[in-house]
Amino acid sequence: MEFLQKKFLFSALVSILCFAAEVSSHNRFYTPPSLTPLTGSFPRVPIDRAFSKSFGASNIQYLINGSTATLALDKTSGSGLVSQGRYYYGFFSAAIKLPAGLSSGVVVAFYLSNADKFPHNHDEIDIELLGHDKRNDWVIQTNMYANGSVSTGREEKFYLWFDPTKQHHYYSILWNSYHTVFLVDNIPVREFIHSNSYPSIYPAKPMSVYATIWDGSEWATHGGKYPVNYKYAPFVVSFTEMELSGCIVSDPSETPSASSTCSKSSSPSSSPSSSDPVNGPEFSKLSQQQIAAMDWARRKLMFYSYCHDKPRFKVMPPECH
Template sequence: MATFHHILFLTTLQVFCNIIQVYSSGPVYKPPPVERLTDRFSRLSFNQSYNVFFGGRNVHVTNNGTGADISLDKYSGSGLASKNKYYYGFFNAAIKLPDGFTSGIVVAYYLSNADVFPHNHDEIDIELLGHEKRRDWVLQTNIYGNGSVSTGREEKFYLWFDPTQDFHDYSILWNNHHIVFLVDNVPVREVIHSNAISSAYPSKPMSVYVTIWDGSKWATHGGKYPVNYKFAPFVASMGGIEMEGCILNQKDMAPSCSRSPYSLDPVDGEQFAKLSSQQITGLEWARRKHMFYSYCQDKSRYKVLPAECNAKQ
């Protein structure tokens, strides 16, 4: 009987260990269903949308002109900049991240006008930060308005998928009502345009950028885990290009809006002014399950939290 009990104990222990392994091997929960905003806008080719920003030899057009690979090696990173500047809109890129050891690498998808307004620029950031653990990328979001760079508004998330195995959509919705950051159409962050944040709310036309670069000095614990170029080149692949906004006319510097000619907001209307009930459910899920840092909770960084952190949005 002792032998039988011993075998039963070992069998039960093995089953328990298998269950633990399944639940600890990665995210268990899938996001709730949400509307697919990416289905509401047209896809663009690379040549329609981007120019090489820097590191030209590390940029390669792919898939018959619908996408591009950008890479980082020991000589240079690389990046793309949109042909047009946009005032409000919806912007998307489907990105597949480098795999393997990616500590210190930053792949950024963002809007900025620092080239035109170096001292009071606006910026809306999606930054994907390589990690010292294999394939454990971190998503960081941030905004600046009118040069408000002294107040970081970062929020960080763990992804619920392996971003190195396939393309995933990273999107920014920006209008007069709110800024929404989305991953595979799931909202992960909403910044409502309230009185509390109005002075720091991005308000000027911006270009769209996609870049890969060496962020060793800050991206992983203040440079503790720098980029290891033994594993270079690091290649990020991009497709799924969507840009729907009011395009700034370079001659008269006035926005031209094809979708809403009587409004400066091409993504206006009830469906874009506030999140739907499905999107709110998705937002709450992402923040509850996957957000691990918010500037509004960082009292060691701010003796007085930014005004919007205490305001009801």
């Protein structure tokens, strides 16, 4: 009898510990540092005028006079939008509300790419939101590469400090000649500095902006270990409060010079400007407030960086040193 009691107590203790670990995975709801926001600094654009339907048109709906778009993934298709303009540097931001419930294998992306114009030599700057596994957690993965170097992608992964399915949160990219910064709710989570020591790895060709939802089961869940369960479809993501400000390039095969004419917004009503809207000194480096916030995010929430992946890289990429 005593043995059975001890066995029962041991089993109960294991269950409690497992439950605690599971709960802790859902309770990373930290209070982030406060800082001056970048979102709202640039004009918002109507999504139905700034974007075209890229794929899965029947799964895309425009709401609230075109200021909001919902994209769905179901058994038939995912869906996606592509900007009507191509940009050379700029600030790109969207408020996104992710699908609730079991979302393993679902990928929501807000990113820049020129793969359609440079299929073998393209650039990309990615924010990818991954329905990570069976715990209903979402993970944000950032990535970037230049000149088609997909095999040497520079991924970093973070947990979020909030539930991204309850309301809209801001996901933003600042890209200029100095650095690329990834921000979540205006908190910088990653900075990639443009260095003359390794210029070929920095995205430097005009890109379109994409907003998509798709089935990433094979890619995002350890080779399909946790595939999308279409029993819970459709998976619907909402995009709103879109900001696209940068140099609009008419010929994507040409890289404009610093003195070239660019438009401050993708909005058709915007007036042309002679300067890049993110080329000023306030965008050339992070403020001390932003540096402190980024340090907070990386210490508390980052759980993967390519710079720490020694099994993957026999020789670490140069910027990791």
